[in-house]
Amino acid sequence: MAWNARYLPDExxxxxxxTGTMSSNDAAEQTKEAARLIKENETNFVLxxxxxxxxxxxxxxxxxxxxxxLELGLSRSMKAAMVVPETGHRYEDYVFFENRSRxxxxxxxxxxxxxxxxxxxxxxxxx
Numbered sequence: 551m552a553w554n555a556r557y558l559p560d561e562x563x564x565x566x567x568x569t570g571t572m573s574s575n576d577a578a579e580q581t582k583e584a585a586r587l588i589k590e591n592e593t594n595f596v597l598x599x600x601x602x603x604x605x606x607x608x609x610x611x612x613x614x615x616x617x618x619x620l621e622l623g624l625s626r627s628m629k630a631a632m633v634v635p636e637t638g639h640r641y642e643d644y645v646f647f648e649n650r651s652r653x654x655x656x657x658x659x660x661x662x663x664x665x666x667x668x669x670x671x672x673x674x675x676x677x
Contacts, residue, residue, distance in 0.1 A: 551568060551569070551570035551572050551573065551603070552568065552569050552570055552596065552657055553560070553566060553567065553576065553589055553639065554566070554567050554568075554570035555567075555579060555580070555583045555584065555587060556587075556592070557587050557590075557591045557660045559591075560591065561595075561668065561671075562588040562591070562593045562595055563572075563593065563595045563596070563597050563668070563671055564567075564584055564588055564591065564595065564596045564597070565596075565597050565599070566580060566583075566584070566596070566597065566598040566599060566600075567580060567599045568580075568598070568599065568602070568603050568652075569602045569603065570602075570603065570604070571603070571604045571605075571606055571608065572603050572605045573606055574607050574608065574611040576614075577607055577611070577615060577631060578618060580641045581615065581618050581619065581622065582622060582639055582653060584596055584624075585622035585623065588624065588628065589623070591598060593631050594625060594627050594628045594629060595628075595630075595671045596628065596629070596630040596631070597630075597631045597633070597667055597668065597671060598622060598630065598631070598633065598663070599633045599657070600632060600633055600635060600644075601633045601634070601636050601656065601663075601664075602635070602636065603635055603639075604635065604637070604640070605635075605639070605640050605643055605644075609646060612643060612646055612647045613628070613646075613650055615647065615650075615651070615662045616650060616651050616654035616656055617654075619651075619654075619656060620654075624656075626654075626655040626656055626657075628653070628657065629657045629659075629670075629671055630651075630656065630657065630658045630659075631658075631659055631661055631667035631668070631670055631671050632644065632647075632648070632658065632660050632667075633660075633661050633662065633663060633664055633667050634659065634660050634661070634662060636643055645660065645662055648660050671675075
């Protein structure tokens with residue numbers, strides 16, 4: 551899997567772009583990088599563009615990711631927007647992850663396009 555992460559200072563967003571097949575290890579590494587960039591740039595906004603990704607993460611690992619958020623010191627005030635694969639590949643896994651994260655108090659929301667995700671992140675309330 552190829553991925554990159556950067557901070558967009560004008561929008562105060564940590565942006566992830568990725569292509570290929572995502573494994574559990576990829577998800578953990580991206581989460582660690584997100585935590586580093588969030589802390590380094592003092593932001594709480596993350597946008598993951600997974601529109602060209604196919605996930606192969608087992609559900610048990612998706613279940614554990616919010617615990618990793620806590621272990622890395624991520625705040626529950628974080629807003630994370632995820633743009634889901636254009637193909638719909640394993641869409642139900644993304645929905646499971648969104649629900650699991652929300653049940654743990656993290657504001658994660660799924661989107662079909664980057665622009666709508668950015669608009670949601672720009673809202674001050676946790677809609």
